Amino acid sequence: MVDAMAEDLKQNLYGNTHSINPSSMLTEQKVDAVRERVVRYFNTTLSEYSVIFTSGATAALHLLSETFPWSNSSRFTYLEQSHNSVLGIRELCLHHGGDFCALRESEVNVEHPESSQCNACGHTDKSTPTYMAAAAAAAATQTTTEGQQDQPLPYNLFAFPAQDNFAGIKYNLSWIDHIQKARDMCGKRGDWRVLLDAAAFVPSSRLDLGKYTPDFVTLSFYKMFGFPTGLGCLLVHKRSIDILRKLYWGGGSVVVAMTQEPITVFKGNPCAKYEDGTLNFLSILGLNPGFDSLEEIGIDRITHHVWALTLWTYEQLRVLRHRNGQPVVRVYGKHDLGDPRVQGGVISFNVLTPEGTYIGYHHVQKLAARYRFHVRSGCQCNPGACFDYLGLSYEQVSMFFLNKDSCGDEKDVVNGGTLPLGAIRISFGSLTTFEDVQAWVAFLEAFFVDSGEMAAWGLEEGRKRQGVQNPWAAKPFFVEHTGAAVA
Numbered sequence: 444m445v446d447a448m449a450e451d452l453k454q455n456l457y458g459n460t461h462s463i464n465p466s467s468m469l470t471e472q473k474v475d476a477v478r479e480r481v482v483r484y485f486n487t488t489l490s491e492y493s494v495i496f497t498s499g500a501t502a503a504l505h506l507l508s509e510t511f512p513w514s515n516s517s518r519f520t521y522l523e524q525s526h527n528s529v530l531g532i533r534e535l536c537l538h539h540g541g542d543f544c545a546l547r548e549s550e551v552n553v554e555h556p557e558s559s560q561c562n563a564c565g566h567t568d569k570s571t572p573t574y575m576a577a578a579a580a581a582a583a584t585q586t587t588t589e590g591q592q593d594q595p596l597p598y599n600l601f602a603f604p605a606q607d608n609f610a611g612i613k614y615n616l617s618w619i620d621h622i623q624k625a626r627d628m629c630g631k632r633g634d635w636r637v638l639l640d641a642a643a644f645v646p647s648s649r650l651d652l653g654k655y656t657p658d659f660v661t662l663s664f665y666k667m668f669g670f671p672t673g674l675g676c677l678l679v680h681k682r683s684i685d686i687l688r689k690l691y692w693g694g695g696s697v698v699v700a701m702t703q704e705p706i707t708v709f710k711g712n713p714c715a716k717y718e719d720g721t722l723n724f725l726s727i728l729g730l731n732p733g734f735d736s737l738e739e740i741g742i743d744r745i746t747h748h749v750w751a752l753t754l755w756t757y758e759q760l761r762v763l764r765h766r767n768g769q770p771v772v773r774v775y776g777k778h779d780l781g782d783p784r785v786q787g788g789v790i791s792f793n794v795l796t797p798e799g800t801y802i803g804y805h806h807v808q809k810l811a812a813r814y815r816f817h818v819r820s821g822c823q824c825n826p827g828a829c830f831d832y833l834g835l836s837y838e839q840v841s842m843f844f845l846n847k848d849s850c851g852d853e854k855d856v857v858n859g860g861t862l863p864l865g866a867i868r869i870s871f872g873s874l875t876t877f878e879d880v881q882a883w884v885a886f887l888e889a890f891f892v893d894s895g896e897m898a899a900w901g902l903e904e905g906r907k908r909q910g911v912q913n914p915w916a917a918k919p920f921f922v923e924h925t926g927a928a929v930a
Contacts, residue, residue, distance in 0.1 A: 499663050512688050520545075522602070601628065639661075659679055763887065773792055789869070801856045801863040869883065
């Protein structure tokens with residue numbers, strides 16, 4: 444990919460698209476071609492979805508949160524296993540006087556959405572100036588028909604990940620259609636729109652937007668290809684593009700802006716309207732080699748490869764035992780079902796001592812990094828999934844996490860090793876090999892399995908005392924892949 448991009452830059456001159464000079468026109472033409480390629484890859488068209496480029500999946504979520512038509516009657520409902528960047532949307536809903544609800548997977552009733560029971564709900568303080576201003580604005584939008592007020596249904600948003608990034612659980616995409624058709628969810632009437640966070644899903648799974656048509660889709664191309672970084676997009680379905688409300692604007696997103704009057708005319712093209720400033724056009728053009736690579740391999744082959752790696756590694760970890768018969772790891776997820784439709788290419792787990800206490804994830808990761816393994820630790824920016832799998836209560840989270848610097852810092856176990864505050868995550872992509880995962884399993888066996896030859900599990904000094912050589916020093920092993928990228 445890098446070589447292909449470098450060759451393209453040698454052959455062509457590209458410039459800011461906000462002009463009609465030759466380099467700018469070439470850039471605009473090629474950027475538009477990339478937009479078309481994005482939707483084609485997901486089995487849809489530009490007549491169905493607008494492709495709005497952003498600096499990543501988080502920026503796409505941020506853009507949606509600021510442009511969604513919240514009101515003081517709106518509700519933001521999300522799956523509890525959502526990424527932090529999805530959870531952040533609730534602040535905008537609350538700012539406008541709305542409320543929010545968090546659902547567990549078992550609480551989503553797609554046949555009867557109105558019966559879905561929220562695990563946790565919250566709302567803004569309705570005595571605040573922000574809420575009262577939002578209420579006044581909502582009242583001002585009411586229309587009068589034959590002498591009676593007719594308040595339109597408020598816009599509500601339901602968000603969930605196609606695959607969560609903590610345990611790799613895949614969620615039922617049929618939720619999309621059911622929620623969109625509902626007028627009542629969790630006892631809240633309104634015009635329900637659906638946001639699909641596809642960032643962790645699309646690197647190794649097929650997303651068919653011809654079959655499933657969420658109103659909004661967010662993703663990161665870095666997670667798909669590994670290059671370029673700092674680029675993602677917000678896909679907006681045609682039925683929802685006109686409900687968005689743009690406030691801040693800049694760069695080439697407007698046709699004209701008056702300086703002495705609050706008059707602004709936005710560009711008619713939705714992509715141009717929501718892409719403020721100069722596009723990261725060189726990175727956008729760098730997506731072509733990435734799609735070339737994925738299409739050459741085939742997403743279905745990648746899915747099968749990733750699942751084979753995941754299942755093999757899970758089986759190896761599951762049978763690891765200390766000499767007293769106690770398990771060496773505790774795995775979180777649905778791997779035991781053996782079904783790639785519900786379990787993605789992620790294994791989150793913790794390492795256990797022979798006594799059943801936890802070895803801190805931070806210690807495991809530091810030792811792994813010393814031997815050039817690339818893994819992730821902590822809560823992986825997914826507090827809902829993390830706290831649920833670890834069995835952490837609200838009181839425990841309040842007690843232990845308020846003193847942490849990040850979700851992956853060295854404060855990794857409490858209560859004498861009986862309560863972990865995070866986990867180790869390994870994830871697999873198109874470039875992960877069996878050599879990688881075999882080396883990882885061998886690493887865990889050498890350092891953390893009490894076989895009677897070494898009692899100081901997890902300590903390099905204990906291993907050295909046994910005269911064991913380091914077989915991993917020659918090359919790095921990537922067991923934390925998302926697509927082609929090491930995340």
